[in-house]
Amino acid sequence: xxxxxxxxxxxxxxxxxxxxxxxxxxxxxxxxxxxxxxxxxxxxxxxxxxxxxxxxxxxxxxxxxxxxxxxxxxxxxxxxxxxxxxxxxxxxxxxxxxxxxxxxxxxxxxxxxxxxxxxxxxxxxxxxxxxxxxxxxxxxxxxxxxxxxxxxxxxxxxxxxxxxxxxxxxxxxxxxxxxxxxxxxxxxxxxxxxxxxxxxxxxxxxxxxxxxxxxxxxxxxxxxxxxxxxxxxxxxxxxxxxxxxxxxxxxxxxxxxxxxxxxxxxxxxxxxxxxxxxxxxxxxxxxxxxxxxxxxxxxxxxxxxxxxxxxxxxxxxxxxxxxxxxxxxxxxxxxxxxxxxxxxxxxxxxxxxxxxxxxxxxxxxxxxxxxxxxxxxxxxxxxxxxxxxxxxxxxxxxxxxxxxxxxxxxxxxxxxxxxxxxxxxxxxxxxxxxxxxxxxxxxxxxxxxxxxxxxxxxxxxxxxxxxxxxxxxxxxxxxxxxxxxxxxxxxxxxxxxxxxxxxxxxxxxxxxxxxxxxxxxxxxxxxxxxxxxxxxxx
Amino acid sequence: xxxxxxxxxxxxxxxxxxxxxxxxxxxxxxxxxxxxxxxxxxxxxxxxxxxxxxxxxxxxxxxxxxxxxxxxxxxxxxxxxxxxxxxxxxxxxxxxxxxxxxxxxxxxxxxxxxxxxxxxxxxxxxxxxxxxxxxxxxxxxxxxxxxxxxxxxxxxxxxxxxxxxxxxxxxxxxxxxxxxxxxxxxxxxxxxxxxxxxxxxxxxxxxxxxxxxxxxxxxxxxxxxxxxxxxxxxxxxxxxxxxxxxxxxxxxxxxxxxxxxxxxxxxxxxxxxxxxx
Numbered sequence: 001x002x003x004x005x006x007x008x009x010x011x012x013x014x015x016x017x018x019x020x021x022x023x024x025x026x027x028x029x030x031x032x033x034x035x036x037x038x039x040x041x042x043x044x045x046x047x048x049x050x051x052x053x054x055x056x057x058x059x060x061x062x063x064x065x066x067x068x069x070x071x072x073x074x075x076x077x078x079x080x081x082x083x084x085x086x087x088x089x090x091x092x093x094x095x096x097x098x099x100x101x102x103x104x105x106x107x108x109x110x111x112x113x114x115x116x117x118x119x120x121x122x123x124x125x126x127x128x129x130x131x132x133x134x135x136x137x138x139x140x141x142x143x144x145x146x147x148x149x150x151x152x153x154x155x156x157x158x159x160x161x162x163x164x165x166x167x168x169x170x171x172x173x174x175x176x177x178x179x180x181x182x183x184x185x186x187x188x189x190x191x192x193x194x195x196x197x198x199x200x201x202x203x204x205x206x207x208x209x210x211x212x213x214x215x216x217x218x219x220x221x222x223x224x225x226x227x228x229x230x231x232x233x234x235x236x237x238x239x240x241x242x243x244x245x246x247x248x249x250x251x252x253x254x255x256x257x258x259x260x261x262x263x264x265x266x267x268x269x270x271x272x273x274x275x276x277x278x279x280x281x282x283x284x285x286x287x288x289x290x291x292x293x294x295x296x297x298x299x300x301x302x303x304x305x306x307x308x309x310x311x312x313x314x315x316x317x318x319x320x321x322x323x324x325x326x327x328x329x330x331x332x333x334x335x336x337x338x339x340x341x342x343x344x345x346x347x348x349x350x351x352x353x354x355x356x357x358x359x360x361x362x363x364x365x366x367x368x369x370x371x372x373x374x375x376x377x378x379x380x381x382x383x384x385x386x387x388x389x390x391x392x393x394x395x396x397x398x399x400x401x402x403x404x405x406x407x408x409x410x411x412x413x414x415x416x417x418x419x420x421x422x423x424x425x426x427x428x429x430x431x432x433x434x435x436x437x438x439x440x441x442x443x444x445x446x447x448x449x450x451x452x453x454x455x456x457x458x459x460x461x462x463x464x465x466x467x468x469x470x471x472x473x474x475x476x477x478x479x480x481x482x483x484x485x486x487x488x489x490x491x492x493x494x495x496x497x498x499x500x501x502x503x504x505x506x507x508x509x510x511x512x513x514x515x516x517x518x519x520x521x522x523x524x525x526x527x528x529x530x531x532x533x534x535x536x537x538x
Numbered sequence: 539x540x541x542x543x544x545x546x547x548x549x550x551x552x553x554x555x556x557x558x559x560x561x562x563x564x565x566x567x568x569x570x571x572x573x574x575x576x577x578x579x580x581x582x583x584x585x586x587x588x589x590x591x592x593x594x595x596x597x598x599x600x601x602x603x604x605x606x607x608x609x610x611x612x613x614x615x616x617x618x619x620x621x622x623x624x625x626x627x628x629x630x631x632x633x634x635x636x637x638x639x640x641x642x643x644x645x646x647x648x649x650x651x652x653x654x655x656x657x658x659x660x661x662x663x664x665x666x667x668x669x670x671x672x673x674x675x676x677x678x679x680x681x682x683x684x685x686x687x688x689x690x691x692x693x694x695x696x697x698x699x700x701x702x703x704x705x706x707x708x709x710x711x712x713x714x715x716x717x718x719x720x721x722x723x724x725x726x727x728x729x730x731x732x733x734x735x736x737x738x739x740x741x742x743x744x745x746x747x748x749x750x751x752x753x754x755x756x757x758x759x760x761x762x763x764x765x766x767x768x769x770x771x772x773x774x775x776x777x778x779x780x781x782x783x784x785x786x787x788x789x790x791x792x793x794x795x796x797x798x799x800x801x802x803x804x805x806x807x808x809x810x811x812x813x814x815x
Contacts, residue, residue: 075797076721079711091711135727137720283730286657316731319716320761320776326716398660401762401771409771469657492733493772495657506651514644521636528623 058166059120061152069153072146080135085157087218094326095135097222097253105158106217108250109235112168114257117160119168123151131234133331171248174263176239179271183264187272190265194258199224204276205351207450212354212480217252224255226351226450230277232331237279242270281332284311285494286469289337289344291501296338296345298444298455305347310336315350315476315489321403321431323367323486329353329478330489333386337496344464345457346496348386348474355447356479361385361417363404363426363475364434365485382479383419386445386454389473390463392427402473402493404428414456416443423456431486466500543580547572562611563618566601573597662734662769665748668755672763674779674787679758681751686788686802689750699792706793709786717774722798732774739798746800753791753802757782 061069074083080099082088087101100107109126110118124147130138139147155161191197191204199214201207204227216222230237235245243266249257260266287310297304312334317325334349361383391400392410405411405428413426413434421444425437445454463470474491477483554560554568577590585593606612622628671680691699710718717736719726724738737744745753755763761773778787795802 079707079715079720089711090708091715094712094716133727137725137727139721141721141723314731316728317716319728320774322780397766398769399771402774406762406771467655469655491731492774497654497657499654504651506648509651510644510647513647514640517640517643518636521639525623525632525636528620532620532624 056167058155058162060155060162060166061149065149066152066156068146069149069151072142072150073153076139076142077150085154091135096220096327097134097216098218098220099135100252101218102154102157104217104252105160106252108253108255109245110168110248110251111171111173111244112248113171114249114251116168117158117165119170120148120151120155123154124148127151129236133232134234136234171244173240173244173247176243176270177267179239179274181275183268184271184275186265187268187270187275190260190269191272194260194269196269199254200227201450203449203451204228204273205450207351207353214254216254222253223353227273228276228351229281229332230274231280239267239270239274242273243267246270281312281314283314283332284335286497287311287313287335287337287472287494288497288499289339289346289464290499291340291466292338293340295340296343296455296457298345298442298457301444301446301453301455302336302347302349304345304455305336305338310334310347310349311494313474313491313494315474315491318403318475318486318488318490321486322369323371325481325483325487325489327481328476328489329481329483330476333474333476333491335472335474335496339460339464339498342460343457344460345455346388347453347455348388348476349451349453350386350476351450352384352447352452352478352480353450354480355418355452356380356382356384357419357447359383359419359479361419361477361479361484362424363387363413363415363428363485364431367485367487371482380479380482382477382482382484383417384452384479385415385417385477385484386452387413387415387475388456389413389428389475391471394463394471399471399493400428401430403490404431404434406430407433412437414441414458416441416445416454416456418445418447418452418454421445464496464498466498468498469495470498472496540580540582544576547576547580550575561614561618562605563615566605570594570597570601660769660772662772663765663767664734665752666765666768668752672755672758674758674784677784679751679754679784681755684751685805686750686754686791688785688788688792689802702789703792703796705786706789706791707797709782709790710793710797713778713781714790722794728774734769734773736774739794739800742800745794745798745802747803749805750788750791750795750802753794754787757787757790758784 060066073081078089080087080089080091080095081102082092082099085102087099089099092099105117107118107122107126109131110116110122112118112122124144126136127139127142127147127150130136142150155166160166196204197208198210199206199208201211201224206224206226208224211224212221214222214224225233233241233245235241235250245255246258246260246269247266249255258266260269290306312332315328315330315333317328319326330350330352332350336347336349338345359381362385389402389404389411392405392412395409400406400409400411404413407429411428413428415424415426416422417424423441423443425440426434427437428434439459441456441458443454443456445452447453471493472495473493476489477487478489483489551568551572554565557564574594577585577593604611605615622632668681670682671678673679688699688702691702715726716728717726717732718724718739719729719736722739724736724741726736729736739745756775758777758779760775760777761770762777764770764773782790794800
């Protein structure tokens with residue numbers, strides 16, 4: 001890799017923003033000063049229109065457009081971003097990342113160099129497409145005109161938009177060359193040279209060593225992106241989006257802008273990040289438990305469950321009962337399972353920014369009802385934990401309540417506190433009524449490169465009969481996020497399919513169906529020919 | 539509904555009109571094909587294949603009924619079938635049919651056997667009938683006769699009404715937005731993790747066709763308060779009486795209508811209540 005120069009910006013956000021501001025001022029001086037001086041000198045008379053040409057006026061919209069934008073803003077946006085655009089609406093305390101403070105004039109998703117304002121199209125794009133898996137939803141139901149009016153109104157919150165920096169430069173974002181495996185392979189080296197792993201982790205799961213202490217400009221903790229989940233990228237998931245995100249940075253967040261040369265290396269990094277995940281999460285509705293005659297060894301971890309990605313279920317916040325979790329630390333759990341005559345084993349794997357292996361956790365810990373806000377400090381007293389839940393009995397009238405069962409229909413809960421690593425079982429008749437179960441599951445859990453893998457093994461009872469669809473639900477606690485008891489990530493009921501050990505061969509049914517069809521056709525044709533012959537001979 | 543596909547299917551049928559010497563069997567095939575194309579590609583969001591199959595089976599039966607209702611048609615169709623089965627010029631086609639049809643059936647069976655079974659489906663009743671009255675914080679609320687106590691302010695004291703709506707807005711964005719979404723379209727941050735999915739209040743089939751007492755019941759009692767035919771154990775709707783005051787629940791009801799521009803359904807009995815003006 002000789003002869004390549006790699007420039008890495010300082011990660012300290014304060015220094016960086018200051019530097020960018022200065023750079024912006026310098027560039028602007030040279031452009032407006034030098035250019036207009038030279039050109040005005042050359043052309044002499046045409047001073048006034050020329051100055052206007054050398055420094056185009058920002059498009060601030062008409063009074064009516066801004067007013068239309070204002071009323072739309074008060075209707076749809078002020079709830080989170082605040083009546084005065086300061087990012088302090090009623091819903092703001094429950095959100096991480098926090099809603100944008102428009103008065104700061106600092107924006108994450110831009111096609112302009114770091115430190116500059118975004119273009120109108122940049123603002124419009126974020127309004128239209130939203131930022132997935134954050135509090136900012138997409139607004140495809142707004143017309144282009146409505147979005148433009150909103151943009152004009154947003155620009156009134158910060159004076160820079162109407163000042164000399166109101167027309168930002170455009171960063172150069174070329175069309176992407178085609179993806180290649182070789183380039184993605186080389187991108188791994190670029191990823192390491194630029195120390196992306198500091199925040200994003202060695203495997204890109206957002207678990208870098210500095211991840212727990214990262215802060216955005218306003219002092220709140222912010223999690224680095226999990227690069228293995230492209231569908232969660234706030235700046236978009238195409239290769240061009242990824243290029244734009246790291247070349248222009250996410251201003252206001254610790255994600256700096258990078259200038260990686262030669263440009264092939266930039267695209268190699270893009271290809272590497274792109275190669276880390278599939279297009280969409282591909283959420284499942286059922287996981288499959290496969291038969292394997294040999295005994296389950298939980299210590300083998302993932303290797304005991306064969307190749308391939310398991311069923312992936314979305315995890316969302318428990319916002320139904322007291323102890324509500326508005327921004328859970330975990331957004332998905334992968335599930336694989338296997339069984340033999342005596343045992344059933346279930347593997348759960350999920351990405352977690354940091355492993356909390358001290359302290360304790362339990363599904364029935366009390367959470368004070370007043371504790372409603374997402375915390376920003378790193379002083380975890382709760383360990384990470386996970387649980388699997390099954391109905392205790394299959395009742396014809398339906399399932400137990402998915403939040404740890406109900407008085408009429410209890411659930412079995414297999415729980416693992418990942419600090420001790422010990423498995424416990426509970427019988428749940430609602431989240432306020434959990435008692436210890438009879439048999440504790442054996443649990444083996446490991447944390448590696450930002451991923452927890454927990455294997456539960458239990459004696460196989462009659463619920464897990466071959467061919468059965470067993471209702472199953474999950475809970476995940478992220479100790480870093482103060483999750484314990486009812487404050488946790490949950491799923492609704494899904495299914496665990498116990499795939500029969502002997503899969504029936506399709507040959508006999510195929511032969512039978514095909515043979516019967518042929519027989520029917522032949523008898524119809526035969527009958528017609530027979531009748532025809534007899535009628536002709538008669 | 540995909541208008542282009544519908545037009546194409548109609549145009550195809552119209553074109554059959556100009557085919558010289560078109561017989562009844564050709565028409566049947568044409569109708570069957572046009573309906574298939576429309577059902578398969580013409581409807582958006584697409585119909586489940588089982589429903590498509592049902593429609594096509596009904597169509598096939600009615601086409602057979604049509605052909606057998608007229609003896610001339612029936613005679614003709616029978617003659618063509620007999621000719622196909624017996625005449626020499628059709629021997630190759632007949633052999634191909636005799637081989638191909640059983641193979642197709644066997645292929646279908648292969649897919650059925652190897653695909654594996656699908657998880658059981660549970661059906662649920664949406665908008666179940668509400669109880670006559672409910673208890674909230676020790677007070678009995680008559681869902682049949684009581685209206686939203688603050689609805690009358692809309693005409694009597696608009697300023698006080700606006701305050702109630704503003705309070706409802708606060709309640710909504712502190713509590714409801716995570717599932718029901720910023721624009722109340724049922725597409726909040728957590729909507730993808732719950733089944734049944736959160737209600738879409740912008741849709742004309744939710745709050746627009748319900749009375750405010752019904753909305754209040756659903757808010758106060760949540761999923762656990764549903765009757766069993768509506769799968770209370772699956773619903774992620776909290777019982778908000780545990781978190782909110784009665785006034786807050788009536789206020790957020792006002793806000794749902796205010797934000798979406800819908801009006802509560804009018805009461806049938808004394809025909810005025812909250813109907814639209």
